[in-house]
Amino acid sequence: MAQVNLNDQLDQLQAARNLVLSDAALYPQVVQGILPIIGVSSALELRRWGSDFLAETFANPALPSTQKEQLATTVLPTLQELLDHDAEDMTVVQNVIQIAASLYTFVFRHVIRHQQEKTIWEQMTAIKHNILGRMDSAPHPVRVCCIKFVQRVVHTQTPGPIADPRRPEKNETSIAIVPRTHAILVIPNLEAEASGLLDRLLTVLQENSDDAILVNATLNCLAVMLRTRSTIANKILETILNFNPIKTLNGPLTPTMRVKVKSMERTARAVLINVLKRNPNHPKAGKMQQYMERLAQSCTEALDDTSRKRGPPAEPTDGLDNVKRAKLGVETPPLIKIPPLPPGPTSYAQLYTLTEDAGLSTFDVKQLPPDLIVKIAVAVLGRVDSNSLQQATEGIRARYQGLVAQQAKQTQVPAEEEDDDYEPEYQPADVPVQEAEDTMPTIFGLEPELGPFKLPKPPPMTEDEAGEVGRAAAERVFEMMVATPFKPAVKGPGTQSDRKGFARLAGGSFDTKEAWITMLVRMATRAPASLEGAAGKIENADGRPTIATHIRELLYRHILEDFRSRINIGITWLNEEWYNDRLQMQNASSSRSKENENLTVPLHYDSWVLRLLGGILPYLDARDNKVLIRFLSEVPEITSPILGHVQTLARDPERVTLCVQTLHYLVMLRPPARELCLDTLEEIYNTHEEARPAAGKVLTRWRPHVIQAQKAQEAPQPSINNTNGVQTAT
Numbered sequence: 001m002a003q004v005n006l007n008d009q010l011d012q013l014q015a016a017r018n019l020v021l022s023d024a025a026l027y028p029q030v031v032q033g034i035l036p037i038i039g040v041s042s043a044l045e046l047r048r049w050g051s052d053f054l055a056e057t058f059a060n061p062a063l064p065s066t067q068k069e070q071l072a073t074t075v076l077p078t079l080q081e082l083l084d085h086d087a088e089d090m091t092v093v094q095n096v097i098q099i100a101a102s103l104y105t106f107v108f109r110h111v112i113r114h115q116q117e118k119t120i121w122e123q124m125t126a127i128k129h130n131i132l133g134r135m136d137s138a139p140h141p142v143r144v145c146c147i148k149f150v151q152r153v154v155h156t157q158t159p160g161p162i163a164d165p166r167r168p169e170k171n172e173t174s175i176a177i178v179p180r181t182h183a184i185l186v187i188p189n190l191e192a193e194a195s196g197l198l199d200r201l202l203t204v205l206q207e208n209s210d211d212a213i214l215v216n217a218t219l220n221c222l223a224v225m226l227r228t229r230s231t232i233a234n235k236i237l238e239t240i241l242n243f244n245p246i247k248t249l250n251g252p253l254t255p256t257m258r259v260k261v262k263s264m265e266r267t268a269r270a271v272l273i274n275v276l277k278r279n280p281n282h283p284k285a286g287k288m289q290q291y292m293e294r295l296a297q298s299c300t301e302a303l304d305d306t307s308r309k310r311g312p313p314a315e316p317t318d319g320l321d322n323v324k325r326a327k328l329g330v331e332t333p334p335l336i337k338i339p340p341l342p343p344g345p346t347s348y349a350q351l352y353t354l355t356e357d358a359g360l361s362t363f364d365v366k367q368l369p370p371d372l373i374v375k376i377a378v379a380v381l382g383r384v385d386s387n388s389l390q391q392a393t394e395g396i397r398a399r400y401q402g403l404v405a406q407q408a409k410q411t412q413v414p415a416e417e418e419d420d421d422y423e424p425e426y427q428p429a430d431v432p433v434q435e436a437e438d439t440m441p442t443i444f445g446l447e448p449e450l451g452p453f454k455l456p457k458p459p460p461m462t463e464d465e466a467g468e469v470g471r472a473a474a475e476r477v478f479e480m481m482v483a484t485p486f487k488p489a490v491k492g493p494g495t496q497s498d499r500k501g502f503a504r505l506a507g508g509s510f511d512t513k514e515a516w517i518t519m520l521v522r523m524a525t526r527a528p529a530s531l532e533g534a535a536g537k538i539e540n541a542d543g544r545p546t547i548a549t550h551i552r553e554l555l556y557r558h559i560l561e562d563f564r565s566r567i568n569i570g571i572t573w574l575n576e577e578w579y580n581d582r583l584q585m586q587n588a589s590s591s592r593s594k595e596n597e598n599l600t601v602p603l604h605y606d607s608w609v610l611r612l613l614g615g616i617l618p619y620l621d622a623r624d625n626k627v628l629i630r631f632l633s634e635v636p637e638i639t640s641p642i643l644g645h646v647q648t649l650a651r652d653p654e655r656v657t658l659c660v661q662t663l664h665y666l667v668m669l670r671p672p673a674r675e676l677c678l679d680t681l682e683e684i685y686n687t688h689e690e691a692r693p694a695a696g697k698v699l700t701r702w703r704p705h706v707i708q709a710q711k712a713q714e715a716p717q718p719s720i721n722n723t724n725g726v727q728t729a730t
Contacts, residue, residue, distance in 0.1 A: 006043055013049055017056075024062040031057060031071055040081045044089055051082065051095030058102035069110050072103035076123045083130045090139060097134075097145035100127050101152045105173040108156050108185075115183040128153065135200075144217045150197050151221035157194035158229050172228075198232060202239045210248035212260035216267045223271045227278060237275075237284060240268060241291050246298045258303050265299045336388055338395035341403075351399055354392055470547035474523060478554050481516035521573045524551035525580040525604075552608060560615045564627055570612055571634045577605040578636040609635060613645050620649070625658050629665050638666065638673035643680045650688045659684070660694040667702060674702075682706050 013034065020026045031054070038050025054075060058068055082088060082096050107124045111117055128149075135146040160174030171177055175194075178185050204211070204218045222236050245264040249257060272288045282288070339356055353361055365373065461469070525548070545553065552573075559570045584601040613631075620628060632638065632646070649659035663684075666677045682703060685695040699706050 006045060009037070010045060010049060013046075013053070017053060020057075024060065027057055027060075027063050028067060028071060031075065035075065035078055039078060040085050044092075047082065047092050048089065048095075051092045051099065055095045055098045055102070058099055058106075065106070068103065069106040072106040073110060073117075073120050075099070075103070076107070076120060076127070080123055080127055080130075083127060090142060093134070093138075094141055094145050097131055097142065097149050100131060101145070101149040104128075104149070104152050105156050109173050109177075111184055112178055112182070118184055121184050132197075140213050143214060147201065147214070147217045147221055150201055151224065154194045154198050154201065154232075155225055155229065157190040158225075159231055160229065198235070202236070205239050205243040208244060208247040210250070210257070210260060212263045215245075215264050219264075219267045219271050223274060226271070226275055237288075240271065241284075241287060243268060244295070244298070246302050249302065253303070261299060261303060265295055269295065336391045336395065338391075338398070341399060346403060351403070352396060354395060464544075467544060467547065471544075471550045474520075474547055474551045475554070477516070477520055477523065478551070478558070481513065481520055482558070484513045484516055517569055517572060520551060520555070521576045524548045524555070524573075525576045552604070556608070556612060556615070559612065563616050563619070564624070567627055567631055571631065574605060574609050574612070574635050577608060581605045605637070606639065606641070610641055610645060613642060617645060617649065620655065620658065622654055622658055625661050628658065628662050632662060632666060633669065638670060638676060640676055643673075643676055647680050647684060650684045650691045653690050656688070656691045657694055660691060660698065664698045667698065678702055685710070 016030050020030050034050055038046050079096050079099060082092055111121045131146055131149050134142055156173055157175050159176040160172045162171055162176055175190055178187055201218060204214050209215055226233050226236055245261045269292050272292055276285055555573055559566045581603045588601045649655045663677045663681050667674050681695050681698055684691045685699060696707055
């Protein structure tokens with residue numbers, strides 16, 4: 001009876017569906033009527049029908065967006081109940097996730113307009129978290145729906161185009177229409193969540209997953225954001241261009257893997273073709289075209305067996321077998337006769353003897369000098385027929401394998417006898433060399449087991465040799481740094497770019513120039529710090545520079561070759577030098593004792609910053625203010641000698657403005673060095689008359705008394721005319 005009632009209910013619901021399909025204006029009434037009968041307590045068939053109907057409702061373009069927005073707030077409690085039900089059917093879960101993906105934008109716009117609707121946004125957030133929790137562990141049909149939902153969330157919480165700022169209701173639903181002072185929607189949190197979900201979506205492509213279903217679903221969802229979200233389009237496009245379906249071939253090429261790779265390749269190519277059709281003048285059009293051609297060629301080479309040439313026929317190593325030789329009239333090489341081994345124990349001489357001539361067998365080769373034996377052996381080997389040599393080698397191998405098999409049969413004993421017999425381990429290391437040679441048996445069957453072979457330790461290197469090897473290694477690392485093109489690292493959670501400062505890893509990745517620079521700089525600063533502190537010198541015994549000094553010289557020359565583009569290398573280097581100097585000073589002060597009160601450590605920052613600055617200043621012109629200002633603003637410490645070098649620019653009338661602008665910048669934005677810079681400006685003002693107009697503007701604000709004193713000194717002094725007794729001004 002219950003089954004009959006259920007069938008009647010399904011027939012009535014189907015009639016209601018046909019009714020709303022003919023007239024979309026009836027959707028609100030039908031949706032309100034079916035919500036009570038498709039809840040968690042309803043039959044499974046009703047829940048399946050209801051979730052499928054709601055998914056169809058919010059995807060129907062005939063229903064206006066305003067009515068969808070009103071219905072979205074109504075169906076949220078029912079959707080949350082269906083998702084929170086642990087034993088829910090997979091079909092129902094699929095439909096509910098599709099409904100959530102369709103109404104997310106409508107709920108988002110509704111909350112923007114009604115800031116007091118906090119409960120609705122909390123329900124949508126709970127549904128979102130439930131769906132994201134299923135994304136990695138659910139079956140494939142549910143995971144595909146989760147990917148679509150994540151795409152809709154990222155699309156909504158990413159800034160979109162604003163067609164008319166005066167009519168926000170007419171613009172596309174995105175985070176761009178959210179007011180800055182919204183009570184519920186916090187823009188930074190929404191942007192951060194969208195960025196994290198986008199990274200989670202792109203992980204499938206970045207890891208070169210072999211799951212074609214998830215990869216194709218992700219690519220199809222990314223195509224929409226490539227077209228409508230310019231802020232994240234470059235990131236998505238770079239990820240697609242780095243995706244290679246061929247890398248998913250980890251095992252044998254089965255028909256299933258062949259279909260998967262072809263499917264992923266065609267989907268990636270279709271996405272890029274769609275982008276090029278909509279924007280033929282795309283900045284990365286050439287790169288996308290090259291990627292598609294390269295991808296098609298790789299798949300053809302890896303998968304298409306019909307395009308390959310037929311492999312060479314299986315031929316014997318000597319070129320022809322006996323049958324072909326007979327047909328082609330080729331002479332068959334003579335076969336070497338391999339005599340059988342004599343019975344009994346076999347020596348090494350008998351094993352390798354293939355001749356039956358008694359005279360040759362009994363000849364003692366030790367009677368000949370070694371150099372003559374070497375000459376004879378080289379001459380004979382040069383004239384030996386390769387076929388004959390191969391036959392002889394195969395004959396000796398067959399002899400050896402037969403002897404090993406025979407020895408294995410003779411050494412087999414019953415298990416009971418093995419327990420009673422005891423044989424101590426052979427320790428060849430305890431036997432002297434001469435004794436081992438004397439006791440070595442000549443019988444093959446009684447050959448002892450050899451011990452481990454160890455190469456002798458190399459002789460210790462002198463200080464000069466170690467320095468030479470170290471300098472060569474440093475030069476090779478420097479060549480790698482120069483040859484590596486600059487490529488900014490992709491920023492992401494837990495990547496190298498997040499670990500900034502002196503604590504960053506030098507060897508995090510060797511595909512960027514920054515990593516090689518960091519490693520090379522630390523080879524010069526941190527690695528030999530304690531050694532230099534103990535030695536107190538920067539040269540070896542032979543007068544050549546140490547490894548660290550050699551690296552510093554390489555860096556110095558490399559920066560001066562093109563200091564405008566390589567100034568960042570110099571800044572990185574000098575920061576490491578300053579940091580290392582401070583560490584060494586701190587360690588020296590903590591370890592200084594009464595017995596060694598004069599303990600000092602070599603400091604490198606002051607000398608190298610002055611040397612590098614001295615090499616750069618002669619080549620600066622009036623347009624290089626950004627280079628000099630950046631250098632002086634990013635080096636860790638400004639000292640009087642540094643400002644003394646900068647002051648020399650005031651001697652050149654064409655570079656006076658460059659000098660004053662640099663000092664003015666340091667006065668404003670480097671308070672610790674402000675007084676030193678003002679002293680330098682005051683000295684320039686008093687010394688160089690060409691610099692007074694520019695320097696006077698700075699000193700007027702920071703040290704007006706200097707300007708007043710100069711004006712008072714230049715003012716005319718009164719004098720007295722002694723003849724007439726009248727005071728006049730001269």
